[in-house]
Amino acid sequence: MTSEKYTFCRICEAACGLKVTLDDGAVGRIEPDVEHVASRGYACIKGLTAHDFRDAGDRVTVPLKRVGGGYQAIGWPQALQEIGARLALLRRRCGADSIGVYLGNPPSMSFLPPLFVSGFMTGIGSSKLYHTGSQDCNNKFVVAQRLYGSAQLQPFPDIPRVRCLIALGSNPVISKMSFINLPQPLQQLKAIERGGGRVVWVNPRRTETAQQVGEQVFIRPDTDAFFMLAFLNEVIQRGGCREDLIQRHMRGFAALREFARPWTPERAAAVTGVSAASLRELVGAYLAADGAALYCSTGVNQGSNGTVVFWIQETINAITGNLDRLGGCLVGQGVLDASGHTVFDPALQPDLARIDQVPLVMGTTPAGLLADDILTPGPGQLRALLIVGGNPVLTCANSQRLERALGALDLRVSIDLVRNESARDADYILPASHWLERPDIPFLFMSSMGMMPQPWFQYTDAVLPLAGAAREEAWILLQLARIMERPMFNSRIVQRLLSWAYGDGASAAGSQRVLGLLSLAARQGSLQRLRAQRHGRALPGNRPGSFLGKRLLTPDGKLNLAPPDLLALAGRLEASYERALATRDSLRLISKRERFSHNTWTHNHPSYVKGERCTNYLYMNPQDGGVRGVRDGDWVRVSTAQGAVELPVRLTPDLMPGAVALPHGWGHRRADALSVARLAAGVNVNELAPDGAASLEPLSGMSPLNGLVVEVVKVRAPDEPRRPGASLAVSA
Numbered sequence: 001m002t003s004e005k006y007t008f009c010r011i012c013e014a015a016c017g018l019k020v021t022l023d024d025g026a027v028g029r030i031e032p033d034v035e036h037v038a039s040r041g042y043a044c045i046k047g048l049t050a051h052d053f054r055d056a057g058d059r060v061t062v063p064l065k066r067v068g069g070g071y072q073a074i075g076w077p078q079a080l081q082e083i084g085a086r087l088a089l090l091r092r093r094c095g096a097d098s099i100g101v102y103l104g105n106p107p108s109m110s111f112l113p114p115l116f117v118s119g120f121m122t123g124i125g126s127s128k129l130y131h132t133g134s135q136d137c138n139n140k141f142v143v144a145q146r147l148y149g150s151a152q153l154q155p156f157p158d159i160p161r162v163r164c165l166i167a168l169g170s171n172p173v174i175s176k177m178s179f180i181n182l183p184q185p186l187q188q189l190k191a192i193e194r195g196g197g198r199v200v201w202v203n204p205r206r207t208e209t210a211q212q213v214g215e216q217v218f219i220r221p222d223t224d225a226f227f228m229l230a231f232l233n234e235v236i237q238r239g240g241c242r243e244d245l246i247q248r249h250m251r252g253f254a255a256l257r258e259f260a261r262p263w264t265p266e267r268a269a270a271v272t273g274v275s276a277a278s279l280r281e282l283v284g285a286y287l288a289a290d291g292a293a294l295y296c297s298t299g300v301n302q303g304s305n306g307t308v309v310f311w312i313q314e315t316i317n318a319i320t321g322n323l324d325r326l327g328g329c330l331v332g333q334g335v336l337d338a339s340g341h342t343v344f345d346p347a348l349q350p351d352l353a354r355i356d357q358v359p360l361v362m363g364t365t366p367a368g369l370l371a372d373d374i375l376t377p378g379p380g381q382l383r384a385l386l387i388v389g390g391n392p393v394l395t396c397a398n399s400q401r402l403e404r405a406l407g408a409l410d411l412r413v414s415i416d417l418v419r420n421e422s423a424r425d426a427d428y429i430l431p432a433s434h435w436l437e438r439p440d441i442p443f444l445f446m447s448s449m450g451m452m453p454q455p456w457f458q459y460t461d462a463v464l465p466l467a468g469a470a471r472e473e474a475w476i477l478l479q480l481a482r483i484m485e486r487p488m489f490n491s492r493i494v495q496r497l498l499s500w501a502y503g504d505g506a507s508a509a510g511s512q513r514v515l516g517l518l519s520l521a522a523r524q525g526s527l528q529r530l531r532a533q534r535h536g537r538a539l540p541g542n543r544p545g546s547f548l549g550k551r552l553l554t555p556d557g558k559l560n561l562a563p564p565d566l567l568a569l570a571g572r573l574e575a576s577y578e579r580a581l582a583t584r585d586s587l588r589l590i591s592k593r594e595r596f597s598h599n600t601w602t603h604n605h606p607s608y609v610k611g612e613r614c615t616n617y618l619y620m621n622p623q624d625g626g627v628r629g630v631r632d633g634d635w636v637r638v639s640t641a642q643g644a645v646e647l648p649v650r651l652t653p654d655l656m657p658g659a660v661a662l663p664h665g666w667g668h669r670r671a672d673a674l675s676v677a678r679l680a681a682g683v684n685v686n687e688l689a690p691d692g693a694a695s696l697e698p699l700s701g702m703s704p705l706n707g708l709v710v711e712v713v714k715v716r717a718p719d720e721p722r723r724p725g726a727s728l729a730v731s732a
Contacts, residue, residue: 001024002021002028004019004022006033006460007020007436007440007461008036008442008536009050010438010440011046011047011435013179013180013181013445013451014042014181015039015181015183016032016033016042017032017036017037017038017039017043017458017535018033019031019032019034020436022463025464027051027054027436030048031043033535037535038183042187043183044595045595049607051436053602054417054464058419058676059431060417060430060431061431061467062431063075063078063079063429064430065079065082065427066428079428079430080476080483083480084479084480087411087480087484088483088484090383090384091484094381094383095379095380096124097127097128097379098126098384099382099386100128100370100384100386101126101130101385101387101388102130102367102370102390103131103388104390104392105132105389105599106601111443111447112440112473112514113389116474116477116478118363119488119494120477120480120481121363123481123488123495124486127353128365129365130365130392131367132367133361133362133364134361134364134365134366134367134368134696134702135302135367135396135397135705136178136301137179138362139301139307139309139310139700142361142700143307143310145344147314147554147559148552148554149343149552149553150339150342150343151361152339152448153339154451155314155329156332157180157328157329158291158326159182159188160191161326162192162291162293163195163327164200164285164289165197165198165199165200166202166282166286167297168203168219168224168295168297168300168309168313169202169203169224169300170201170296170299171209171593172186173185173186173207173212174209174594175297178298179297180451181445181446186212186213189213189214190213198214198285199215200215200217202217204220204588205654206653206654207654217274217282218274220658222304222588223271223273224296224303224309225305225312226268226573227268228316229312230267230268231279231282232263233260233261233265234279238283238287240320241253241319242319249558249559250318250558250560251556251558251559251560251561251562253561255562256562259562265280271580271581273656286320287320291325291326291327292328294316294317296309299590302704303706304707305572308569317329318561323547324545324547325545330542330544330547331450331546331547333542333546333551335447336448339449339553340553342362345555353365353373354376354378355693356693366701366702366703367396367397367703368396368693369696370402371691372692374405374409382409384409384410386414387413387416389416392406393406393420394667394668395665396686397689397690397695397704398643398689398690400687403421407425414429414430415432416429416432418601419674420600420673420674421670431468431470432473433466433471433472434464436463436464437463437464437465437470437508439459439461439508439512440515441457441459441460441515441518441519442457442458447522450542454541455538456536456539458530458533458536459524465508471506472505472510472511474510474511474514475505501514515527569697569699584658586658586710587658587659587709589638589688589707590659590706591662591664592663593663596608597666599664599665600668603682604668604674604676609677614681615648615666616647616662616663616685617648617650618636618660618662619649619650619651620650620651620655622651625651630714632649633648633718634648635647635648635649635715636648637715639688640690642687644687645683645684645685660710660712662685663685664686667683667685667687668682685705686705689704
């Protein structure tokens with residue numbers, strides 16, 4: 001029997017609507033939902049093949065316990081009781097902070113799993129929640145706290161109406177833009193130009209997006225802070241500020257102006273490679289547009305000064321009158337707005353990690369401290385780690401060291417679909433749910449923060465039943481909390497209610513009940529009503545003028561343009577500038593997203609790694625290759641002070657001279673339980689990045705994963721045999 005179900009994807013912020021055709025209960029095909037209120041028939045290859053990952057032969061569908069050198073299938077009661085008892089014992093003997101959770105991206109794109117992880121950690125009283133935010137976006141949370149009063153107040157470009165968009169470190173055609181719901185990105189960006197607007201990409205690489213829409217401005221890697229500061233200085237010098245708005249709704253402008261004064265376009269040009277004339281022309285276009293927005297994404301966030309860049313970007317959008325206006329930047333309001341519950345108080349001392357007193361961000365510990373937390377003796381030493389839908393062995397900096405550190409834990413539990421590198425020697429592996437098996441509403445960025453140029457809401461039932469004995473992450477954490485006698489959210493009432501809702505966890509009924517209550521609380525109606533709107537529901541549009549003077553959560557209700565700790569952080573810029581000058585002739589490494597790759601999990605699908613896609617490559621400008629005697633296809637050694645990897649080269653003029661690019665998420669040589677990925681080649685770029693407190697950006701705790709100075713040396717031509725004993729990845 002054939003039937004159709006409608007749902008939405010939970011891989012990235014685009015959350016594209018999908019139509020799933022079922023044949024006798026199995027997925028026959030997945031297609032874009034042409035009637036979806038937001039995506040309107042758009043979806044990427046990853047969403048359209050989601051069922052292949054759900055039904056993969058390597059999927060874990062029963063709880064596994066490590067016994068000797070292998071794994072033994074066990075039942076849920078035994079697995080939960082043994083894990084819960086060991087966690088409870090560790091908590092009694094070593095304290096709550098001896099237990100940690102690493103939360104990966106896949107479950108974070110659903111609404112309930114992150115909520116239940118937070119509730120679990122609150123219940124046991126541990127501060128050791130490690131999240132991928134410290135690898136790609138904590139800088140934005142830190143800045144929003146200081147400027148707006150809450151990390152959940154995040155402006156985004158009003159793409160449908162903006163007339164001048166200047167974007168740094170972004171590639172929407174491949175990654176769909178971050179911190180904004182933007183399905184059909186190419187069509188929406190082309191519409192800006194069709195309407196007479198302008199789109200500019202400031203990036204060391206002419207990306208797949210820049211090849212199809214807009215203009216390219218090359219910038220040397222990790223010099224975005226100097227570009228942005230010169231942009232700010234030029235805006236002020238031209239009198240491009242809205243004095244009336246600044247007086248009414250902002251404070252700190254005098255300090256901001258003084259801070260920007262030394263950063264002229266000429267001074268910035270010496271390290272950015274963007275000429276003073278080009279920068280001034282961009283400032284002129286930005287100021288002349290009837291609605292303009294500066295926007296930066298992951299390529300900037302992961303640099304050494306990502307927090308400063310985002311701070312200055314936000315101040316420019318604000319002082320020019322482009323914040324809280326149509327065609328500029330808007331601040332949405334989710335149907336489950338929680339910003340009032342996450343107010344930042346600058347007068348309070350931030351919570352600090354035990355390793356070198358690094359600040360926590362939104363209650364999370366930087367992942368760049370994970371190895372140190374395991375290996376450093378003393379109170380709060382991490383002894384047990386639950387890895388929920390993540391693969392830190394490949395995604396964290398200095399990943400080889402982290403892999404060794406994980407082996408020193410007293411207890412390691414992986415809650416995932418497969419036994420990936422991070423689960424390779426776990427004590428227990430618990431089979432988690434695929435997003436096709438979960439009921440859902442749009443995740444935090446949309447439902448709680450309203451980060452949608454065109455707001456919408458949708459409820460989806462689970463499309464497929466849980467495979468085998470798999471269980472939802474929410475249920476697993478709920479049971480562990482019960483066994484540990486540490487109730488979720490530190491509330492016995494909440495624990496009892498959730499236990500009633502979820503029962504034995506063998507179906508989606510528990511999450512349906514919770515989501516039904518949340519939908520009612522959000523005034524979106526019952527699940528029955530939402531099910532009838534199977535293509536989603538369009539919500540009222542964002543209202544300009546609803547943020548400044550109304551929803552700011554700073555102590556005085558004003559936008560803080562010059563927070564003291566951000567000014568102090570910017571004191572590092574002079575030294576950073578001198579390093580940039582000294583390394584102008586060095587190669588700097590950036591990351592690169594790919595259509596047939598997504599973080600670490602897509603390489604176990606045969607069609608994603610077939611032919612030339614069986615490995616990642618180092619991308620390099622032909623001029624840089626010529627200087628080093630490197631031709632297309634040659635093998636090179638890429639090294640930093642931290643480590644080295646060897647892989648083949650692809651020469652391309654799309655990279656500016658002095659920049660090289662290496663896609664992340666590869667290097668599955670130790671994934672012995674992944675039948676496809678372990679046969680693919682490729683190297684892990686994060687073996688080149690340092691970890692530890694000294695390497696982290698001080699306020700955001702983010703690891704430097706972009707802009708690393710590297711050496712590239714040819715090791716062999718493509719037709720030469722590999723040196724005896726040489727591996728695809730080597731330690732420096």
